[in-house]
Amino acid sequence: MQIGHGGLTGAVVKEIDRALAAHELIKVKLLDGDRKVREAIGDAICEQTDAAPVQRVGKVIVLWRPTEEKKESPD
Secondary structure (H helix, E strand, O other), X not given: OEEOOOOOOHHHHHHXXXXXXXXXXXXXXXXXXXXXXXXXXXXXXXXXXXXXEEEEEOOEEEEEOOOHHHHHOOO
């Protein structure tokens, strides 16, 4: 998944949410050149999708969110 210069929109958040539901672990590439802006976008994504940042390397952030099945199981 890539987030371009249009920034973080509702449609992008919805697509990230869908991808997390399907795969649990995804990579998102943030194309903005400013490091602080990329960090803010990454934080906003995590907040809006209830995901955890696993790793941030350059313009890529790896996000993780357990599926609903795993959240509900009392392992």
